[in-house]
Amino acid sequence: MARDGAADRLILVGAVTAPHGVQGAVKVKSFTADPEALAVLPLHDQEGRRVRLKVLSARGDVLIARIAGTSDRNAAERLRGTRLFVPREALDEPDEDEFYHADLIGLRAERADGSLVGTVAAMHDFGAGDLVEVKTEAGKAVLLPFDRDTVPVVDVAGGRLVVDPPHGLIDGEDGAPEEGAPDGEDGEDGTER
Known part of the structure; x- marks a missing residue:
């Protein structure tokens, strides 16, 4: 199955979770390995508008940031829930045996x-x-x-x-638990289920 259009897909990389303070800063939850990379990525919101982010501080995967055009708490509050995307082609290719979800x-x-x-x-x-x-x-x-x-x-x-799933995990495999079997019944080998 070919992955048509994979290069022009938008990838979710973060979300505005709340305002921070009274001067228009926001809290941004990053979904990236390097949260501060959001400051240099070409971000867009869910409507496709460009979002320019200036990181003020970071703690773990949460950034305190200022978004261009947001100067007070009311404007920051309106951004709550805004999802931040980046075009797939703007991301570096992952290393061997690493993958973007x-x-x-x-x-x-x-x-x-x-x-x-x-x-x-x-x-x-x-x-x-x-x-x-x-x-x-x-x-x-x-x-x-x-x-x-x-x-x-x-x-x-x-x-x-x-995939090589553990035996019995996928429906139709021998040894899969029967539907409707009560919990705690002895299995064929005498062990508790």
Whole structure:
């Protein structure tokens, strides 16, 4: 599956979360590895308008910034919820074995034999490492660790991931828990479920 239009897509890189102070500054949550990079990226809002950001300070992934044309708290309040995007072509190409989450969403997820498991619906990081969310053909959302064991091949240009999910996780596999089985019943091997 070719990724048509991948080069001209807008990638979400941050969002204005709240005003800060009374002189028009805002808090910006960055979704980038280097939050202060937002100051030099060609940012646009969700309507496609150019946004010029001057970073005043940073703490973790939250920036205190001034947005051009915003000089008081009321104007800053109106920016709450503004999503900040950058054109995909403005981003550096990732290093080998590094990927932009946005480039993975929509890829086919298939087994090594080429059989379709589903489509990458989202990427998540809840603090213990990246997870890839695959929506199966049956419509079930399955979270898989995004590591070399579970996702041994990432072929963005080819529009696919090869996945090796833990046995029983995907519907239709032998050993999958039966629907409606009450919790706490003994399994076939005598262990508690």
